[in-house]
Structures are given as C-alpha cells and as structure tokens.
Amino acid sequence: xxxxxxxxxxxxxxxxxxxxxxxxxxxxxxxxxxxxxxxxxxxxxxxxxxxxxxxxxxxxxxxxxxxxxxxxxxxxxxxxxxxxxxxxxxxxxxxxxxxxxxxxxxxxxxxxxxxxxxxxxxxxxxxxxxxxxxxxxxxxxxxxxxxxxxxxxxxxxxxxxxxxxxxxxxxxxxxxxxxxxxxxxxxxxxxxxxxxxxxxxxxxxxxxxxxxxxxxxxxxxxxxxxxxxxxxxxxxxxxxxxxxxxxxxxxxxxxxxxxxxxxxxxxxxxxxxxxxxxxxxxxxxxxxxxxxxxxxxxxxxxxxxxxxxxxxxxxxxxxxxxxxxxxxxxxxxxxxxxxxxxxxxxxxxxxxxxxxxxxxxxxxxxxxxxxxxxxxxxxxxxxxxxxxxxxxxxxxxxxxxxxxxxxxxxxxxxxxxxxxxxxxxxxxxxxxxxxxxxxxxxxxxxxxxxxxxxxxxxxxxxxxxxxxxxxxxxxxxxxxxxxxxxxxxxxxxxxxxxxxxxxxxxxxxxxxxxxxxxxxxxxxxxxxxxxxxxxxxxxxxxxxxxxxxxxxxxxxxxxxxxxxxxxxxxxxxxxxxx
Numbered sequence: 001x002x003x004x005x006x007x008x009x010x011x012x013x014x015x016x017x018x019x020x021x022x023x024x025x026x027x028x029x030x031x032x033x034x035x036x037x038x039x040x041x042x043x044x045x046x047x048x049x050x051x052x053x054x055x056x057x058x059x060x061x062x063x064x065x066x067x068x069x070x071x072x073x074x075x076x077x078x079x080x081x082x083x084x085x086x087x088x089x090x091x092x093x094x095x096x097x098x099x100x101x102x103x104x105x106x107x108x109x110x111x112x113x114x115x116x117x118x119x120x121x122x123x124x125x126x127x128x129x130x131x132x133x134x135x136x137x138x139x140x141x142x143x144x145x146x147x148x149x150x151x152x153x154x155x156x157x158x159x160x161x162x163x164x165x166x167x168x169x170x171x172x173x174x175x176x177x178x179x180x181x182x183x184x185x186x187x188x189x190x191x192x193x194x195x196x197x198x199x200x201x202x203x204x205x206x207x208x209x210x211x212x213x214x215x216x217x218x219x220x221x222x223x224x225x226x227x228x229x230x231x232x233x234x235x236x237x238x239x240x241x242x243x244x245x246x247x248x249x250x251x252x253x254x255x256x257x258x259x260x261x262x263x264x265x266x267x268x269x270x271x272x273x274x275x276x277x278x279x280x281x282x283x284x285x286x287x288x289x290x291x292x293x294x295x296x297x298x299x300x301x302x303x304x305x306x307x308x309x310x311x312x313x314x315x316x317x318x319x320x321x322x323x324x325x326x327x328x329x330x331x332x333x334x335x336x337x338x339x340x341x342x343x344x345x346x347x348x349x350x351x352x353x354x355x356x357x358x359x360x361x362x363x364x365x366x367x368x369x370x371x372x373x374x375x376x377x378x379x380x381x382x383x384x385x386x387x388x389x390x391x392x393x394x395x396x397x398x399x400x401x402x403x404x405x406x407x408x409x410x411x412x413x414x415x416x417x418x419x420x421x422x423x424x425x426x427x428x429x430x431x432x433x434x435x436x437x438x439x440x441x442x443x444x445x446x447x448x449x450x451x452x453x454x455x456x457x458x459x460x461x462x463x464x465x466x467x468x469x470x471x472x473x474x475x476x477x478x479x480x481x482x483x484x485x486x487x488x489x490x491x492x493x494x495x496x497x498x499x500x501x502x503x504x505x506x507x508x509x510x511x512x513x514x515x516x517x518x519x520x521x522x523x524x525x526x527x528x529x530x531x532x533x534x535x536x537x538x539x540x541x542x543x544x545x546x547x548x549x550x551x552x553x554x555x556x557x558x559x560x561x562x563x564x565x566x567x568x569x570x571x572x573x574x575x576x577x578x
Contacts (some may be wrong), residue, residue: 032432104192106249109227111198115151115286126240129159136353138164139437140379142350143277143342145314146375148176148233148335153360154282154373155237160356162241169276171205173248173267175338176230176280182224183253184463185340186439187263188224189213191506195247197410198230205246207399211270214390216438217263219461219503221224224251227516230280230335238278241356245276252337253462259322260337264319264344269388273381279342281335282508287369292332299367299462304360307372314376315352319343334388350380365481395435397500402575404430408466409444409473409496410577416474417559418490427464432466440465443532443572444472445497453494454480457501459521459530459570465500497576499532504568510561513569515543522550522561529554533572 049128071382104411111117116125133156144161147154194201212218225231238245257264271277284303286292310331313322319340326336333339335348355377361370397405411428423431442465443457454476458468473496477486486494504521507513513520519533529550536546547561554560 003438015200015214019512035244036575041121051419054557075310077357092461101463105193105194105201105227106190106192106225107196108232109230110229114229114233115155117198122236122240123240124196125155126159128395129155130163130241132156133160133163133356134190135160137161137166138377139166139378141165141276142380142382143279143346145279145281145339145342145374145376146237147282147375148230148280149231149282149360149371149373153363153371154233156360157356157373157375157442158234162237165241165276166352166354168242169245170274171208171272172242172278173250173271173516174234174278174280175233175250175252175341176228177335177338178224178251178253179230179334180226181221181251181253182462183219183221183224183251183465184439185255185259185437186217186219186221186253186461186463187255187395188221188251188253189218189259190222190249190333191220192227195232195235195249197236197239199236202235202239202245208246208248208270211387212250212266215262215388216267216395216440217259217266218250219439221251221460221462224253225249225431229487231339234278234280247504248367253339255337255342255500257320260319260323260340261344264341266388267341268345268383269385271382275382278340280334281333281339281374283310283331283333283372283374285332285334285369286367287329289369292330292333294330299370300359303359303361303367303370303372306391307357307497311354311374311376314339314343314353314359317343317346317348317350317352342432345382346378347380347383350378353377353379366548372500395438397435397573397575398433401433402498405436405469405500406467406496406575406577407500409469409498410491412470412473413477413486413494414488414491416478417486417491422470422474425470430466432464436466437464439463440468441501441503443499443501444469444473444476445499445576446476447495447497448493453490454483454486457499459501459504461501461503470499495577497574499534501573501576504570505569507569509532510543510547510565510567513543513547515541515546517571519567519572520546520550521570522547522554522565523567524554524556524560524565527554527556532574534574573574 019401061252116122131152141164146158146161151448161265175187180407181188190204191209192204193206194203196202210538213220228251231251235247252263267277284292284306286299294306306329309329310325313325322343323336323340325331326333353376355375357372357374359372361367361369408425408428408430411430412423412565415423415428439461441458441461443455445455456475456479457472461468501519516537517533521528521530531546531550539549541549548558551558551560
C-alpha cells in the first residue's frame with residue numbers, strides 16, 4: 001500500500017465509484033448518517049410524547065440518554081464505515097508494498113502465468129513437489145543448479161535438489177541468464193531492497209550488492225529483471241524451504257571466459273559459510289522452435305546423452321571444458337554462463353551429485369520441441385579467500401584511450417558507408433585498452449560548422465565502451481531521425497565528440513542535481529527523457545529551466561518535475577576532435 005501525500009492509503013485517495021475521493025466519500029457518508037440520526041431523534045421525541053408529561057429532571061435525563069445514544073450510534077456507524085472502507089481497499093487495491101523511505105521493491109511479473117498467483121494454491125503445489133521428492137539429505141550443501149521453467153514442467157526436478165538441504169542460510173545468491181535484455185561482458189544486480197512474490201517479500205542483501213557494484217563487471221541494468229524467469233522462478237521454491245535469508249539476484253549477460261573468471265573470483269572472495277549459491281539453467285532446448293535439431297532419430301535417448309555429456313564436465317568442476325563442450329555441440333543450455341561462473345568459484349574438493357533429470361517430453365509425451373531439466377547439488381566448503389579490492393568502477397581513460405576512441409568512431413562511420421557492415425577494431429587499426437573494454441555507456445555527437453548533425457547514445461551500460469562507441473557512431477551518422485543519413489562526402493567536414501558515461505545513480509531530490517556536472521534522467525508516468533551534463537551550460541539554463549525543458553522533452557507538462565518524479569544522475573567524460 002502506498003501512502004498518499006495526505007496520509008490516507010493511496011487507494012482511498014483515488015476517485016471511487018461515486019466519483020468522490022475517499023476523504024470526500026467519508027464526509028458524504030457522515031452526512032447521510034447525520035440525516036438518519038436526526039430521523040431517529042425525531043422518533044424518540046414522538047415516543048416520549050406518547051408516554052405523557054415528565055418532570056424537568058426526567059426530561060433532562062431522557063435528553064441526556066438520547067444524546068448519548070445518538071453519539072454511540074454515530075460512532076458505531078463511523079466504525080462500520082471505516083471497517084467497510086478498509087475491507088474494500090484490501091480486496092480491491094493493487095498489490096503494492098507500503099512505500100517506506102529507501103524501500104524499493106521488485107515485484108513478480110510471472111505469478112499467474114508461470115506459476116500460481118494464489119499463495120495457498122502455490123503452497124499446496126510446492127507441498128506436493130517436496131512430498132514426492134525422493135532424495136536424501138546431503139551435508140554441507142553450498143550450491144545448486146536448478147531449472148527455471150514453469151513449475152508444471154520443472155518444479156519437481158527443482159524440489160528434488162532443494163530437499164537435500166537440512167540447514168538454513170543467511171544469504172542466497174541466485175544467478176540466472178538473461179533471456180530478454182542484451183548485455184555483453186557484464187552481470188546485472190538490482191538497486192532495490194526487496195523482491196516480492198505471492199509468498200511475501202524477500203529482503204535483498206544490499207551490502208553484498210553494494211560490494212559487487214564496485215566492480216565494472218557488475219552493473220545495475222534495471223530492465224534486466226523485468227519479466228526475467230531465470231531468477232524469479234527460483235524464489236518461491238526458496239521461500240518455501242528457507243526462512244530469514246537475504247537474497248542477491250544476479251542476471252548474467254553474454255560473457256567471455258575472461259569475464260566469467262573475473263565474476264567468479266569476485267563472488268568467491270565475498271561468499272562465506274552462511275551462503276548458498278543457486279545457478280539457474282534449463283538444459284537442451286531441442287526442436288525447430290529452438291533452431292536446434294542435431295539429430296532426428298532416437299530423440300529422447302540422444303537428448304539425454306547430450307545432457308549427460310555436459311553434466312560430466314560439471315561433475316569434474318571443469319568450467320573451461322564445459323564451455324568448450326557447449327561450443328562444439330551447440331548444446332542449447334541457456335544458463336551455461338551462470339554455471340561456468342559457479343564452477344570457477346568452487347574448490348577441487350567439492351562433491352557433486354545429480355539430484356534429478358527429466359524432460360518436458362516425458363511429461364507431455366511430445367518430443368517435437370522438448371526442454372530438459374537437471375538439478376545438481378554441490379557440497380563442501382567455500383574457501384576463505386581474501387576480499388578483492390576494486391581498482392575503480394569506471395577506469396580513467398588516458399589521453400591515448402580518448403584518441404583511439406575518436407579514431408574508432410571516425411573510421412567506423414567511413415567503413416560502414418563503404419562496406420555496409422560493422423567492423424572489428426582490428427580491421428580499423430585501433431588498439432583496445434582495458435579501460436575501453438569495461439562496460440560503459442556512451443553518446444556520440446556529430447556537428448558540422450558548429451551545428452548538430454546527429455547525436456545518439458545509451459544511458460545504461462550494456463556492453464564494453466568501445467562497442468558502445470562503434471554502435472552509436474553508426475546510429476548518430478545513419479539513424480538519427482532528425483537528420484538525413486551522413487554521406488561519404490560529408491565525413492571530412494564532421495567533428496566528432498564522445499561522452500563516456502558513469503553508471504546512473506538514483507537521487508531522492510532534484511535539488512541534488514549539479515548543473516554542468518550531472519547528466520539527468522527524468523522518469524514519470526511511464527515517460528522519460530535525458531540531458532547530458534553539458535546541455536544546461538550550453539543553453540545557459542539554471543536548474544529550474546533545465547528541469548522544465550527536460551519535462552517537455554519527455555512530453556510531460558512543464559512543471560511535471562516538481563513532484564512524483566524520479567531522477568537518475570550520471571557524469572560524463574566528454575572529449576572531441578579539435
């Protein structure tokens with residue numbers, strides 16, 4: 001329940017079926033009650049007259065009793081109105097958490113489709129999964145691989161692994177692959193405090209997440225968790241069998257072996273004996289629907305052989321050969337990167353057990369497009385590794401890095417105009433440094449004779465900085481709808497400017513925005529707009545003028561920024577051609 005500015009529940013501040021706000025409707029109901037009480041009072045007077053005359057003292061006592069009865073009746077009616085209002089609010093209000101200072105809740109987007117939204121029905125289903133799970137307790141469980149399909153398909157397989165656990169954990173890390181959001185060489189963690197499912201809210205381990213965000217390989221990409229089943233499907237299962245834990249949800253993008261090892265080493269340095277790591281993955285996705293048909297005969301047996309081949313490397317804790325097996329076979333294991341991250345974290349002494357294996361084809365009898373599910377249990381101990389200290393979340397770009405990035409942007413535009421394809425840096429003779437390889441968002445701005453010719457970029461880091469520059473140089477020159485595409489003849493007259501951005505951070509008040517230092521993202525009512533740090537100084541705007549223009553850019557009223565608006569700020573390292 002969100003609290004409206006006047007302190008009433010937000011639901012009651014909205015217009016009800018009578019066209020009145022909650023506060024106004026209470027006043028009207030009070031008025032109606034007053035009318036009824038007057039009628040009751042009149043009836044009492046008539047009744048008194050029928051009983052004949054009384055002494056003055058008797059009339060006074062009768063009047064006092066009448067007033068007391070009226071007051072009691074009024075209070076009773078008002079209490080009844082209040083109870084009815086609360087009942088209606090609870091049954092009809094959106095399922096929103098109470099807005100508390102600093103509280104940010106990620107809410108389920110899959111309940112009611114991938115799994116039951118009714119907590120009682122969901123709990124009954126999970127009861128049945130765990131009752132049927134025929135697995136024994138395993139001591140010192142430190143990690144699991146669990147599937148993440150709809151519970152009707154994979155819930156039993158997941159419960160088989162979870163039932164091996166006989167202890168509680170203070171922290172559970174869930175690492176799943178990104179199915180919908182493009183991310184390269186990075187993993188996303190949320191800036192939130194809770195994750196909500198039909199079984200309640202799970203507090204996030206914000207301190208642990210904060211430590212991860214000190215490293216460039218871990219970024220906050222909010223939309224990575226929107227509709228992402230790989231993480232969410234594990235949560236009700238964990239809530240069912242664990243209590244009092246804090247959650248660290250992680251969505252992994254497309255990562256090279258080097259990035260996988262880097263993420264694994266960071267996590268390994270932070271976990272402790274009270275930590276459980278869950279990696280989320282389905283295994284072979286077979287059939288035309290998944291563009292994967294490596295065989296056409298003995299399909300069930302061949303799928304199992306393919307999956308068990310992958311499991312062999314998992315059982316050996318061999319992440320590199322697991323990745324190579326995936327590459328050679330083309331096995332469509334969606335969570336192969338989270339699995340590889342986990343394998344890079346584990347000690348050689350870790351024991352591995354296969355808890356359960358099944359396929360959707362076995363459940364439905366249809367092997368035209370089946371998906372397979374494994375649940376795996378890892379037991380042992382986490383090594384007591386020293387915590388890794390980050391060098392810098394956004395490594396400083398040297399003057400040579402900036403020169404190389406400007407060269408990269410210019411040569412990319414020329415190359416695409418001549419060859420109609422995206423080049424690799426090596427084809428352009430550009431050297432990529434470590435700072436240029438860190439995930440970082442960028443804008444590329446083109447001008448001709450001081451006039452804007454194109455400007456496109458991204459705010460949130462989704463790929464290495466040098467790739468952001470390549471793609472945005474192409475988009476600024478060819479895909480900015482405000483301008484016609486740049487021609488080869490124009491290239492010599494164009495000046496290029498690059499803004500390499502820091503990761504956006506939320507602020508709780510617009511008066512914390514620093515003109516000329518902070519770029520700003522404004523969000524309200526599903527609309528958003530952004531200004532780079534240099535925009536306000538270039539136009540001579542103060543804070544109010546800048547926010548007014550930003551509201552208009554978002555197609556909102558000019559004063560929309562003044563209330564119920566969220567802001568993100570970022571900084572930019574801006575450099576350009578002379």
